Structure formats: structure tokens, C-alpha cells
Amino acid sequence: MSADTSPAIELRGASKTFRTPSGAPHTAVRDLDLTVGRGEFVAVVGPTGCGKSTTLTLVSGLEEPSDGEVLVAGAPVGGVGGKVGFVFQQDATFPWRTVLSNVMAGPRFRGVPKAEAKEKARDWIARVGLAGFEDRYPHQLSGGQRKRVALAATFVNDPEILLMDEPFSALDVQTRALMSDELLELWEGTGASVVFVTHDLEESIALADRVVVMTAGPATVKQVFDIDLPRPRKVESVRLLPRFIEIYREIWASLGEEVRITRERGAAHVA
Ligand SMILES: Nc1ncnc2c1ncn2[C@@H]1O[C@H](COP(=O)(O)OP(=O)(O)OP(=O)(O)O)[C@@H](O)[C@H]1O
Structure with missing residues (x-):
């Protein structure tokens, strides 16, 4: 397949194991398959610490996968390239x-x-x-x-690819909604592919074409939801649509379970 027709991003069976300061291995991402099409806006949600940021660092080339493949525009990621832009918290x-x-x-x-x-x-x-x-x-x-x-x-x-890691989470609610609208306007004019990591399920639905739910760590893809809400969108009005609420319920049923697993693990750790 030529690089021109290949997806913007492909993770194939990607895993990432870190060595912790004590020397023990810690697997942050395991056997992750994800494809992001050109011009597509994909949001990634998952419980805290599950491996969302690590997934972004694999796509960015800042980290190499321990296993599997990470391709950008059909070619293996080799270090940080000029095609990729980042916005962090x-x-x-x-x-x-x-x-x-x-x-x-x-x-x-x-x-x-x-x-x-x-x-x-x-x-x-x-x-x-x-x-x-x-x-x-x-x-x-x-x-x-x-x-x-x-x-x-x-x-x-x-940038052909925009990696965003909770970019608006430090902002107040109103500014956050404004920035989301602005991001959509800017993005719609560029054709860039976006991977947007957030803790905020509403934000993910309002922005994205697809929402990817990650499992409790190590992260792998649990479920992917198509967001069939019309564009152009304004986040404050799209949130009020009955279809939005329906999608929210569906995704929360999937995400909530992973959040609960993560909480229970935390409680077991403290006990
Ligand atoms: N360089 C590293 N060395 C060792 N462990 C790491 C390293 N980076 C991340 N981890 C561990 O990998 C796991 C996943 O971290 P990551 O930051 O990807 O999660 P996240 O889903 O983005 O978290 P949050 O939602 O809280 O921002 C965590 O347990 C974290 O402690």
C-alpha cells in the first residue's frame, strides 16, 4: 500500500513495558490495535493511569514500543517527526x-x-x-x-497529526467549552488527524468522530464508539441533543466498568 492511501496512524499489537526505579518491569500498554484515518478526530478515554499518555508517546516517537508496530502514514515511527504536533495540559x-x-x-x-x-x-x-x-x-x-x-x-x-493530552483540563469550564469550539473550527480547516486524550467523557463525545475506551491498565482497546452527531458542532448545544445523552450512557456503561476495576485495585493496594 502506498504511503498516501495508508491511515494516518496505526498501532498493531503495540505494547510498552517500562523498567521502574526498583528494576521491576511495568507494562503500561499491552497488545494495542488502533487505526486513525486521515482527517479523523479520535478521542481516547480510560481510567486514570491506564496508559493513555503512553499510547500518545508511542505515536509521537518519543518512546519506542517494546513489542508490535506503530506506523504513521504507513511508515514505522522513527523518532519525533515534523508531521506531528503536540498540545499538553x-x-x-x-x-x-x-x-x-x-x-x-x-x-x-x-x-x-x-x-x-x-x-x-x-x-x-x-x-x-x-x-x-x-x-x-x-x-x-x-x-x-x-x-x-x-x-x-x-x-x-x-501538522498532519495532532496529539493532544488533556489539553484543556486546567481551564475553567466556560473557557474549556470555548476552546473546544475553537479547536473544532481550526481542525475542520486543516484536515489533520487528531488523537485527543481526556478524562472527560462529555468532552470526548462533543469533539470526536470516534471515542476509544481503554481498559484498566495495562491499556488496550476495550471498545470503539462511532459518534454520529452532525458537524459542525458547538459543544454546549451538542451536549443537549437526545442522541448525545444516549451515546453518553452507552459509553459510560463500558468506561464505568474499567473505572470501577481501577478504583478497586487502588483500594486493594491501600488495604
Ligand atoms: N517512564 C515510565 N517509567 C515507569 N512507569 C511509567 C512510565 N511512564 C508511565 N508509567 C506508568 O505506566 C502507567 C500508565 O501511565 P500513563 O501516563 O500512560 O497513564 P494515563 O492513562 O495517561 O494516566 P492519567 O489518566 O492519570 O493521566 C502508569 O502506571 C504509570 O505509572
Whole structure:
């Protein structure tokens, strides 16, 4: 199959075993199969500590699988590539750089001439609603504004794949809903494939084409749900649709069981 027609991401029987400080092996991800199509928005939910972030690090190339294969655009992941953008819970801005300089950093790093990088950066700053804030430093912005800078700094690199690890979880509820809407708008214009890890089942349904439920650790795919809600979506209104509530119930029946298993293990550990 040519690289052009292959899925954006494929994990085939991927496992990851870490060595803990005591020297004992710890399997975070086991025999995980997952395919993400081009332009698809996939959300990953699962109980705390099950291995969601580890799955993202395998796709990013930051970690290698102990077993199995991880392919991006049909080719095995070999280190961190330029096709992949990340947005994490923590702000990934450089505190000593202005907004403009933060957003220009990626293109400059890739060798884009200064004037062109500046133009692209200004365009993305405007698209995330921060025109006029170019000369501010991150500490002079709100949490939501800093997150917008992080989004602009990611999208400016035209990523084919966007890996997002609880990107909005540190924000207040209203800002979070706004950012979700903005993310959908930005994403719909790019055709990027997204893997979005979250603890928030509502958020996952509102955003995604498919929601992947992970098992209690070690993570493997328990069930995948197609989200047949119409697009374009606004998260606050989509949540009120009867179909949304129906999907929520179905997924919670699957996820809730894994959360319970994780809790019981925790209780046994404490006892
Ligand atoms: N570098 C590492 N060395 C050893 N163990 C690790 C390492 N990274 C993660 N783990 C362990 O692997 C398991 C999965 O961690 P991971 O961060 O992937 O879970 P998660 O599902 O993203 O958690 P959360 O929902 O709480 O963010 C955890 O038990 C964690 O302690």
C-alpha cells in the first residue's frame, strides 16, 4: 500500500513495558490495535493511569514500543517527526518570548525565512483570536489565552497529526467549552488527524468522530464508539441533543466498568 492511501496512524499489537526505579518491569500498554484515518478526530478515554499518555508517546516517537508496530502514514515511527504536533495540559510556551516569537519558533526552527514565518505566525495568532497580543509575554496572558498561543504555535507548523493530552483540563469550564469550539473550527480547516486524550467523557463525545475506551491498565482497546452527531458542532448545544445523552450512557456503561476495576485495585493496594 502506498504511503498516501495508508491511515494516518496505526498501532498493531503495540505494547510498552517500562523498567521502574526498583528494576521491576511495568507494562503500561499491552497488545494495542488502533487505526486513525486521515482527517479523523479520535478521542481516547480510560481510567486514570491506564496508559493513555503512553499510547500518545508511542505515536509521537518519543518512546519506542517494546513489542508490535506503530506506523504513521504507513511508515514505522522513527523518532519525533515534523508531521506531528503536540498540545499538553501544561502550557508549552517559552516564557521569555513574546506571543509572536513563540508562534514563529516552530517555522523558524524548520528553516522558514523570518518574514514568511512572521506572516504565518500573525495569521495564526489572528485565527485564535489574539490579534493585538503579539507583543505580550505568556505571564501577561490568561490561561485560556496561553492555550490559544499553544494552539497557534502548533497549527502554524501544518501538522498532519495532532496529539493532544488533556489539553484543556486546567481551564475553567466556560473557557474549556470555548476552546473546544475553537479547536473544532481550526481542525475542520486543516484536515489533520487528531488523537485527543481526556478524562472527560462529555468532552470526548462533543469533539470526536470516534471515542476509544481503554481498559484498566495495562491499556488496550476495550471498545470503539462511532459518534454520529452532525458537524459542525458547538459543544454546549451538542451536549443537549437526545442522541448525545444516549451515546453518553452507552459509553459510560463500558468506561464505568474499567473505572470501577481501577478504583478497586487502588483500594486493594491501600488495604
Ligand atoms: N517512564 C515510565 N517509567 C515507569 N512507569 C511509567 C512510565 N511512564 C508511565 N508509567 C506508568 O505506566 C502507567 C500508565 O501511565 P500513563 O501516563 O500512560 O497513564 P494515563 O492513562 O495517561 O494516566 P492519567 O489518566 O492519570 O493521566 C502508569 O502506571 C504509570 O505509572
